[in-house]
Amino acid sequence: MKAVRFHEFGGPEVLKVEEVEDPVGDTLVDVTAIGLNYGETVIRRGKGKELFPWYPGPSLPAILGSEVVGTTRDGRRVMGVPRDGAYATKAVIEHPIELPDDVSDHEALALLLQGTTAVAATKAARIQPGDRVLVEAANGGVGTLLVQLAERQGATVLKASSKGGIGYDWDGLEPVDVVFESIGGQVGRNAFELLKDGVGRMVVFGYASGEPLDVTASDIFRKGVAVMGLPQNTTPEEVLGLNLEPVLGDVYRLDEIASAHKALEARTTRGKLIARP
Numbered sequence: 001m002k003a004v005r006f007h008e009f010g011g012p013e014v015l016k017v018e019e020v021e022d023p024v025g026d027t028l029v030d031v032t033a034i035g036l037n038y039g040e041t042v043i044r045r046g047k048g049k050e051l052f053p054w055y056p057g058p059s060l061p062a063i064l065g066s067e068v069v070g071t072t073r074d075g076r077r078v079m080g081v082p083r084d085g086a087y088a089t090k091a092v093i094e095h096p097i098e099l100p101d102d103v104s105d106h107e108a109l110a111l112l113l114q115g116t117t118a119v120a121a122t123k124a125a126r127i128q129p130g131d132r133v134l135v136e137a138a139n140g141g142v143g144t145l146l147v148q149l150a151e152r153q154g155a156t157v158l159k160a161s162s163k164g165g166i167g168y169d170w171d172g173l174e175p176v177d178v179v180f181e182s183i184g185g186q187v188g189r190n191a192f193e194l195l196k197d198g199v200g201r202m203v204v205f206g207y208a209s210g211e212p213l214d215v216t217a218s219d220i221f222r223k224g225v226a227v228m229g230l231p232q233n234t235t236p237e238e239v240l241g242l243n244l245e246p247v248l249g250d251v252y253r254l255d256e257i258a259s260a261h262k263a264l265e266a267r268t269t270r271g272k273l274i275a276r277p
């Protein structure tokens with residue numbers, strides 16, 4: 001099969017299309033679409049160990065990626081997390097999820113990892129109708145879904161993005177009940193200070209700036225707010241049943257995945273990016 005591999009950590013140029021052995025396993029699929037995620041750029045740069053020390057890093061050479069849609073040998077259309085990486089023309093999926101015909105490959109991939117992340121984060125935030133909710137990276141894959149979920153629950157949503165909404169200069173902004181925090185560094189710190197004292201909730205599920213959120217127990221005590229991680233209580237099947245309308249971003253070829261990584265790192269993307277083998 002063809003796969004996009006990297007032999008050393010580095011910039012997008014380390015990603016190369018190569019001929020490799022097919023993976024072997026029960027649910028081998030011919031891949032029809034591959035989900036691309038911001039976190040994969042972090043691993044490719046070799047920052048995974050530092051930023052996500054609880055994940056075992058890849059042993060090189062490696063195939064990146066955590067989500068594919070494909071066709072099984074008996075003709076079923078399934079999606080799932082591939083055992084040996086996603087950026088390839090074939091993959092073994094250990095827990096395949098059969099897809100309904102009315103969900104496209106692109107929609108399905110938008111609802112797999114980004115969808116479960118957004119739904120789990122929304123559960124953690126316990127949004128009440130009328131809450132003011134700040135979504136960072138609101139044009140992104142997770143961000144666009146968070147906006148929809150929070151609006152469905154009756155929240156007033158403040159969309160922070162370099163591509164519109166309220167941007168990241170929040171001087172003079174009224175405090176908020178909920179922050180969905182995925183950037184860290186100074187942005188995360190400013191968002192923490194924006195939480196309403198005594199009632200605010202912040203869900204932390206990323207640090208796209210490369211700097212984890214720096215908030216101490218004393219800060220949390222002073223403000224009387226809750227800061228929480230992502231609960232593991234959401235399945236892709238559940239997300240598929242919610243009728244979300246994901247924003248479908250650009251589609252790349254397998255040999256263009258390096259360009260997709262460049263765009264993710266340059267913050268020029270919107271919604272879910274995929275590649276087609």
Ligand SMILES: NC(=O)c1ccc[n+]([C@@H]2O[C@H](COP(=O)([O-])OP(=O)(O)OC[C@H]3O[C@@H](n4cnc5c(N)ncnc54)[C@H](OP(=O)(O)O)[C@@H]3O)[C@@H](O)[C@H]2O)c1
Nearest residue numbers: 037038113114137140141142161162182206207208209267
């Ligand atoms: N995809 C998943 O399954 C998953 C799971 C768990 C956690 N996360 C985390 O959730 C966050 C969003 O993930 P996503 O996959 O939906 O990605 P994404 O939002 O589509 O892309 C990342 C966005 O982060 C923002 N950003 C802010 N500072 C940045 C910086 N210094 N460099 C690059 N981007 C920066 C950019 O939006 P603006 O330019 O609009 O600010 C950028 O478009 C990430 O932190 C990711 O690690 C994702």
